[in-house]
Amino acid sequence: MPIPIIDIFAGPGGLGEGFSAFINEENERAFKIALSIEKDTLAHQTLRLRSFFRQFAPDEIPEDYYSFTRGEITINELYNRWPEQATHARQEAWCGTLGDPDERDLNAVSDDEVDQRIREVLNGETNWLLIGGPPCQAYSIVGRSRRQEKILNEQTDKRVGLYKQYLRILSVHSPAIFVMENVKGILSAETSENQVFSKILNDLSDPASSYLSDNDAACADIQYPSYRIYSLVNTPDQIDIYGNPEYQHKKFVIKAEEHGVPQTRHRVILLGVRSDIDVIPGIIPRHAEVPVSDVIGGLPALRSALSKSDNTFENWRRLISGILGEAVMDGADDAVKDAIRNRAENMEEPPFGTGADFLPVLDAGTDYLPEWYLDPRIGGVLNHASRAHMDSDLHRYLFVSSFGQVRGISPKLSDFPERLLPAHGNVRQGIEEKKFADRFRVQLAGRASKTITSHISKDGHYYIHPDPAQCRSLTVREAARLQTFPDNYFFCGPRTSQFHQVGNAVPPYLAFQIASVVNQVFEQAFANLADDLRP
Incomplete structure (x- = not known):
């Protein structure tokens, strides 16, 4: 028994x-x-x-x-x-x-x-x-x-x-x-x-x-x-x-x-x-x-949705390309600039766009614990839709993910070009006193992710996807995989609650x-x- x-x-x-x-x-x-x-x-x-x-x-x-x-x-x-x-x-x-x-x-x-x-x-x-x-x-x-x-x-x-x-x-x-x-x-x-x-x-x-x-x-x-x-x-x-x-x-x-x-x-x-x-x-x-890429790398690539503009790929690509003008990247590391420029000039629409609650994907595998995560009877991927981000945050996400890819670390506010700093009242405190200096954080592909907490339900700034081409925060399913929930574990409620549930779990x-x-x-x-x- x-x-x-x-x-x-x-x-x-x-x-x-x-x-x-x-x-x-x-x-x-x-x-x-x-x-x-x-x-x-x-x-x-x-x-x-x-x-x-x-x-x-x-x-x-x-x-x-x-x-x-x-x-x-x-x-x-x-x-x-x-x-x-x-x-x-x-x-x-x-x-x-x-x-x-x-x-x-x-x-x-x-x-x-x-x-x-x-x-x-x-x-x-x-x-x-x-x-x-x-x-x-x-x-x-x-x-x-x-x-x-x-x-x-x-x-x-x-x-x-x-x-x-x-x-x-x-x-x-x-x-x-x-x-x-x-x-x-x-x-x-x-x-x-x-x-x-x-x-x-x-x-x-x-x-x-x-x-x-x-x-x-x-x-x-x-x-x-x-x-x-x-x-x-x-x-x-x-x-x-x-x-x-x-x-x-x-x-x-x-x-x-x-x-x-x-x-x-x-x-x-x-x-x-x-x-x-x-x-x-x-x-x-x-x-x-176990690195992040081993667990979420097989999930379908998505682009971020747009919160202030019509959510079309052309609008998204145009907004991303805006990082190349008006000296937005002045002050950034040259290698990071090159990575950003290369990515911004070659953005492509992912096959599944911004994702959905169900995507009919034939192969969303993982090399790590496939017997734990995968269930072929799903017929695809659940809870895998990207969030909408503000236009200005798209540039910050591209910068942060490119910085992580080039430098192997997530940048602090002091690493940001001046024009990419958020318009927060305590930004200077973050730079000078190092208080909440990593409020924009990329999850590095070659390392384990930082802690998935219920805060992920509020915004995605701490949970930026490692792939600059996707320029977005993590989806519910990606967060769930990092929390080691099997793919057939379905989270009820609106997406904010789903994130909250994942972040609060053991x-x-x-x-x-x-x-x-x-x-x-x-x-x-x-x-x-x-x-x-x-x-």
Whole structure:
């Protein structure tokens, strides 16, 4: 039987996808999502759709699913044609806001409701897995910098304490193992009372002590577990979280580019094992850095769309060519100028123009993990349409991508020709003080990409495609590939939400590797239990 998973703060399901994809030595799925909870309505739609997809064996996915992804039928038609699987998906994926939500939140759910649903889906099973990543905006270094906030306030920002929902479920339901993910910024976050990460580690190690302090009357009769907390990239002999008062916090950081994810995403991921399980987990394997071109290079070339002009190729080419006049490039490196001139004089219309939600492409392959990414039954590529950019940004994108191609680095504002500098009030500060000096950033073809975050939903300046001929930011599908989502993973909602979902997710291939470690712990624990029961 697959090990049940409760996934809270699930987003579009990246963490759950990795665990669900893991196949054990018996060639069976080792894990099954029993319940996933997400508050965002559109992310929940994606979560539910993927749950529907997983109701079928991999070789039995109905053609109707692919018809939906190609826009040939609606999602309601899909669910109506497969009512049993759609019902399971609706029961598994729950749209609910945990914690202490605003009273106007229509998706708010009480702790009692959550507890009841968990008990129902587990049906008495005690060896199960809790996964999830409490919202991280409160801890993000960039977010704290923008808010000019050095000390976090749990009273004014409820996100600071949302990990307590995780803590509460640990206390009340006692999973055998948990996996909790958050941003690296949590390591330096502080409240007026404590260093946040130190408190989280202490609380997760002994959830009852912390949770009971505020809930004595409600929980006095419940038996509470304690947990040993492990790093997934450093063995216990390399880290001593109990003997060292500083906890060696950085050893809990996973650098995704070192583990087969084509992205420099650094996240804190904790593995907790219930104290009655006498198994020491392993760690995930190291992998050579995977460059951007290996993952997105096979996707169809596109040009950017235009936001202020008629979106024709002739208009696009005319606007691009404008970089050659009026001394726009004065001050640029000569080699970069030559590259820009060569590109601007030889722009061609890509076969698929600016792309679409579905492109009927015969070959959009990848040399890296084709068995993970590709699904020939799609019949093309999903979610691959370029965004519209302002006329002035087209020149900046061409400059930045050409600079990256020639110099092998992304330029800072100080590298820009004067006439290409954006008309922002703090540009001089960016040049002189180096503050947000890389606000236009190309993803280099020969390196892993920078972190794909939810900010990609706002603009594409940090996510410029490495090919100057395309002169655009990344598409949803390109961002999804860099996040290691399989190509048949469909993101619901408008494009802004799709970007947001992709940026907020845990890379599924990283989760897949974590699943291997967790599965080993379960298998060893069950083997030990069997040995103990032998006469």
